[in-house]
Amino acid sequence: MKAIRPLCVAALAFFVVASAAKAQIPRDPTPVVAKTSPEDVANGKKLYEATCSKCHGLDGGGSDGPSLQGAPERLGDAEVGAIIRGGIPGTGMTAFGSLNVEETGQVVGYLRTLGHTADAEIAKGDIGKGKSVYGTSGCTGCHIISGEGGGAGPELTRVGAMRGPSYLRAALLTPGANLPQEAGAMERGRFTQFLFVRVVTKDGHTVDGTRVSEDSFTIVIKDAAGRFHTFKKLEVQKVEKIPGKSVMPSFKDTLSASQLDDLVAYLASLKGAQ
Secondary structure (H helix, E strand, O other), X not given: OOOOOOOOOOOOOHHHHHHHHHHHOOOOOOOXXXXXOHHHHHHHHHHHHXXXXXXXXXXXXXXXXOOOOOHHHHHOHHHHHHHHHHOXXXXXXXXXXXXXXXXXXXXXXXXXXXXXXXXXXXXXXXXXXXXXXXXXXXXXXXXXXXXXXXXXXXXXXXXXXXXXXXXXXXXXXXXXXXXXXXXXXXXXXXXXXXXXXXXXXXXXXXXXXXXXXXXXXXXXXXXXXXXXXXXXXXXXXXXXXXXXXXXXXXXXXXXXXXXXXXHHHHHHHOOOOO
């Protein structure tokens, strides 16, 4: 059986999907309560670093997944605990059912101690100026915000809810590095998303793009113009996967430090309908 692996968004923000999660996630009848004693917080920190930090950052400010800073205050301890233990169906947020109610409460207690470093970084730039930088830097040709723009790259309407400022800054400077991986696919291994692929056809034609899906026999890529190309592997000269490269250009040498701060601030402010 073919195992087609679709390109998908790594994770969605807790506060945006909370209402949907309530209806879809099987719930343990025991509500989670934040454990805030020094001993509980210390253990919660260890559990968080072992199970959550890779996607959400060591400080909870966001990485592959959204920022968790302030999540217990926005959603409540019980809701955050239920999401940790039950996951969010259809997203990269998998269930951590191995954590019991007390351990989950310790993680939530630790989350309550985290500062708001994401907000501090956003304050460095000017959102209005960042919107202007976004418009003049070619971003609209590849990304959609609230229905406007091109579809070659990921939609950014809610990117500020899905990604922390540090991740956004790194993506602007080195867009092909630290790519997110698909979660919930343990039986077939981790599938790197947004991976740059170069295909050389039998007649020597080269097609560059981002991998959309792949199985043992075929690969689908999307080029910088948003066009999809499907190739049978046995009918091409080469399929080359190039980690670290991206169809998105780096802004390292094209934006000043202040322009970069402004652009990060603008992107971090994009949280969709509130």
